[in-house]
Amino acid sequence: MILDLAPWLENSRWQTVPISFLARQGTGHTPSRQHPEYWENCTIPWITLADVWQLRDGTRHTVTETKEKISLLGLAHSAAVVHPKGTVILSRTASVGFSGIMGADMATSQDFATWTCGPKLLPRFLLHALRAMAPDLKRLAAGSTHKTIYMPDIERLRIPVPALEEQRRIADFLDAETAHIDRLSALRSKQVELVGERASSLIAGRVEELASVNGWIRLKRGLRSIEQGWSPQCHDIEAGVDECAVLKTSAVSSGVFRGEQHKLLPPELEPDLRYLVRDGDLLMTRGSGSPRLVGVAAVADTKGRKLLLSDLLYRLRLHPGWSSTFVASVLASSPVRSRMRLLMRGQSGQTIKLRAEDIREISIPRLAVDDQSGWAKEVDRVRAEANALMRSLERSIELLEERRRAVVTAAVTGELDVTTAGRGSFV
Structure with missing residues (x-):
């Protein structure tokens, strides 16, 4: 029905x-x-x-x-x-x-x-x-x-x-009302973008300051090994809590780990536990059609999910004492990204890659092992404050979208009398 x-x-x-x-x-x-x-x-x-x-x-x-x-x-x-x-x-x-x-x-x-x-x-x-x-x-x-x-x-x-003339009144009202809501939503989206840009600018300044004092060092100094993931045939649907899944490239986005971005491993396929992702693993994107999506790193937080490393991602194992959060933070900064782009291979519109040997040559600011975690926590604080504000703005966008749907459904069913409703009064 x-x-x-x-x-x-x-x-x-x-x-x-x-x-x-x-x-x-x-x-x-x-x-x-x-x-x-x-x-x-x-x-x-x-x-x-x-x-x-x-x-x-x-x-x-x-x-x-x-x-x-x-x-x-x-x-x-x-x-x-x-x-x-x-x-x-x-x-x-x-x-x-x-x-x-x-x-x-x-x-x-x-x-x-x-x-x-x-x-x-x-x-x-x-x-x-x-x-x-x-x-x-x-x-x-x-x-x-x-x-x-x-x-x-x-x-x-x-x-x-409804009668044709009533349909016309409803359509005229909704054209104007939804356009008003869409303008507000666009403004909120712009605010989200500006908050993100400000946080990135602050972090970039911290990285440049650190490098100006201590200089640069090749990432290979802190790397123990680089491991590429698995490439099984998967279902493009979300896995259940107890099911095994393979991470998508989008699981590592903008320096943030998103474990919900995965594909379900078919139950008849035995998972290769060599590629099981553990909390604290430092993951990096291997290739993409866009350079901004290559070499992006994040620290894994599986929240108890059974997630496997895909062949589109690297796992970077660091020497004892090196902080994964420090390395992920500096790799996400614009000063390091601009140096990293010089090492990327391929052209836009095609697959652009970072090979394992290229990753070893990435330059990051030098910092004593004992100071890395403290520096990363300070950067995380800046990012967390920005993320909290961005989430609040994104929630307001969601509420606007909910209001938009509510206004449309009320108008097309006649629950809302558009002849007496004030324009712009439903947001």
């Missing part, structure tokens, strides 16, 4: 009906790649999952540009169709639940459901209703590899149906 999917629809002042009663439902297709002639003289805008980025944050309503186009010949030899401007789209595969409106006549891949609205349904009202339903749609998605909302479930989707 659709009310099981979106129980808030029960509160609608208006009757709910299947979208297909008010709009022509469709989808798309991909012309065969085995026929190069289908991909010549491509002129028809073709929406694919590569275009979903435009819709992810919900601030853009209309898709006017597509990464790819298809040809008239490809169209004629596939199940793809050209939908008219104003058609509403919903991503239903992999990136599930993102919606928008076609800004021109366009085709789509099979990863989208489409609705071309009839005279009793306003595309902008349908768009807001679908966006209110986005969290519910993600729960509906099924599949172990790529999450998908199957077409029979798409056909069951219902929306409230």
